[in-house]
Amino acid sequence: MSHKKHDHKECVAMFKKLSEYIDNELDQVTCDDIKKHAENCMPCKTCLETLRQTVTLCKNVKDQPVSNAFSVRLKDVLNQMINQNPIN
Amino acid sequence: MKAETRETIKDKDFELIHSINNGKSDRFYELVEQYENKPYNFGMKMCGNVQDSEDMVQDTFLNVFRYLKDFRYETRFKNWLYRIATNTCIKKKRKSKYAPDRELSFEEFLPDEVEQRATELPDWVSIPSDDLLDDELSRVINDAILDLPEKYRLVLVLRDKEEFSTEEAAQILSLTPANIKVRLHRARLFLRDKLKGYFRNEP
Numbered sequence: 102m103s104h105k106k107h108d109h110k111e112c113v114a115m116f117k118k119l120s121e122y123i124d125n126e127l128d129q130v131t132c133d134d135i136k137k138h139a140e141n142c143m144p145c146k147t148c149l150e151t152l153r154q155t156v157t158l159c160k161n162v163k164d165q166p167v168s169n170a171f172s173v174r175l176k177d178v179l180n181q182m183i184n185q186n187p188i189n
Numbered sequence: 190m191k192a193e194t195r196e197t198i199k200d201k202d203f204e205l206i207h208s209i210n211n212g213k214s215d216r217f218y219e220l221v222e223q224y225e226n227k228p229y230n231f232g233m234k235m236c237g238n239v240q241d242s243e244d245m246v247q248d249t250f251l252n253v254f255r256y257l258k259d260f261r262y263e264t265r266f267k268n269w270l271y272r273i274a275t276n277t278c279i280k281k282k283r284k285s286k287y288a289p290d291r292e293l294s295f296e297e298f299l300p301d302e303v304e305q306r307a308t309e310l311p312d313w314v315s316i317p318s319d320d321l322l323d324d325e326l327s328r329v330i331n332d333a334i335l336d337l338p339e340k341y342r343l344v345l346v347l348r349d350k351e352e353f354s355t356e357e358a359a360q361i362l363s364l365t366p367a368n369i370k371v372r373l374h375r376a377r378l379f380l381r382d383k384l385k386g387y388f389r390n391e392p
Contacts, residue, residue, distance in 0.1 A: 117295065120374035126355065144300055147307045150314045155381040158316065159334075159349045162327045164230045171243050172225065178247055179221065182254055187214045 111138065112145055119152050202266035210258055217257075221250055224267070227351070228274040234346045235278050237335045245281055249274045264360065271351065272361045275343065282339065290338045298378035303389075313388040333383035337376055344369055345376035 115135055121127050122135050139146040167175075202220065209216050228249045232242030252273050260269060322330070334342055347358040348369070355373075359366045 113299070116299065117374070120377055121370060124355070126370070143307055143309075144305045147304050147310055148300055150310050151385065152377055152381050154314045154316065155377055155384055156349055158322060158326065158384070159330055159345070159380060160352070161322050162330050162350070163322065163324075164226060165233065166226050167229045167243070167246065171246075175221065175225065175243075175247055175250065176218065179217065179250060179254065182251055183214045183217060186255075187212075 112142065115139070115145055116148060119149055122149070123153050123156060198263065198265065200262075200265045200267075203262055206257065206260055206262075206266060210260070217254055220253070220266075224270060225250070227267070228270065231271070231274055231346060231351065232278060234331065234334055234350060235339075235342060236282060237331070241281060245274065245278050248277045248281070252277060268353070268357055268361060271347065271353070275347075275361055279339075290340065293338065293341055293375040293379055295375060295378075298375070298382060311385075311388065313384065329384070329387050330380070333380050336383070337379055341372050341376035341379065344372040345380070348373050349377070 115138055118127060118131065118135065122132060125132075127135070135149075139149050202223075205216060205219055209220070225246060228246045229242055232245040233239070236242060236245070249270070253270060256273070260266070316326075334345065337345060343362060344358060347353045347361060348355070353361065355366045355369050358364075358373075359369045362369070364372075
């Protein structure tokens with residue numbers, strides 16, 4: 102991440118902490134440093150916002166329900182198991 | 190990691206489990222009905238096909254019933270269920286062919302030249318986040334998750350799809366929270382790269 106405005110090491114150090122930043126798992130001082138850095142560094146801001154959006158999109162992928170046929174089959178299998186091994 | 194004790198854990202399922210363990214075995218179906226979609230979608234993310242996922246759900250609930258009398262009320266039932274589902278899934282996957290396991294290095298995800306020259310945020314950052322995704326984008330994300338090596342995929346699915354905390358994911362996978370954080374970050378960066386590629390090539 103070599104660009105003119107910021108120290109390369111500072112950008113790489115920030116890049117390593119982006120997930121913890123997104124998850125609010127960093128101390129306040131580090132959070133403030135990252136926020137300030139990203140405000141003034143477009144490549145780092147891009148990394149941060151695309152990573153944040155990646156997490157959001159992943160969370161919003163639709164879940165699929167099990168099919169009715171499988172649900173019925175599962176109950177049959179469990180029914181056999183329960184009848185053979187009731188919990189006492 | 191702060192150990193949660195029986196006194197501090199509150200779980201809506203405890204009463205039902207007590208009832209099942211006290212002889213009302215038929216109430217087990219209530220647990221199944223409540224949770225069957227969860228391990229199924231977890232299985233779909235982990236193995237990518239319906240048959241394997243259904244087998245995994247069936248084996249998971251058979252194991253849940255088998256070991257329910259040993260449940261110690263020291264963790265939420267959902268976390269315990271996922272621990273069993275995870276172990277079942279790993280066992281099943283060892284018998285089949287899936288994405289090869291490899292280490293993801295942090296360096297391979299450092300920003301590329303396009304990002305270093307960026308003067309504004311890419312358009313895909315603005316996709317509305319409050320809606321469920323369309324089928325095409327869901328497929329792209331699911332495919333990308335399936336391309337992840339297993340140990341990263343497990344962590345990403347538990348944290349970002351099932352929304353377990355770092356500590357909970359660490360308990361489920363018997364890893365340290367630090368380990369979860371490292372794997373999660375690399376998995377997210379992997380997924381970010383896949384999405385970046387998709388949106389750049391989108392017609």
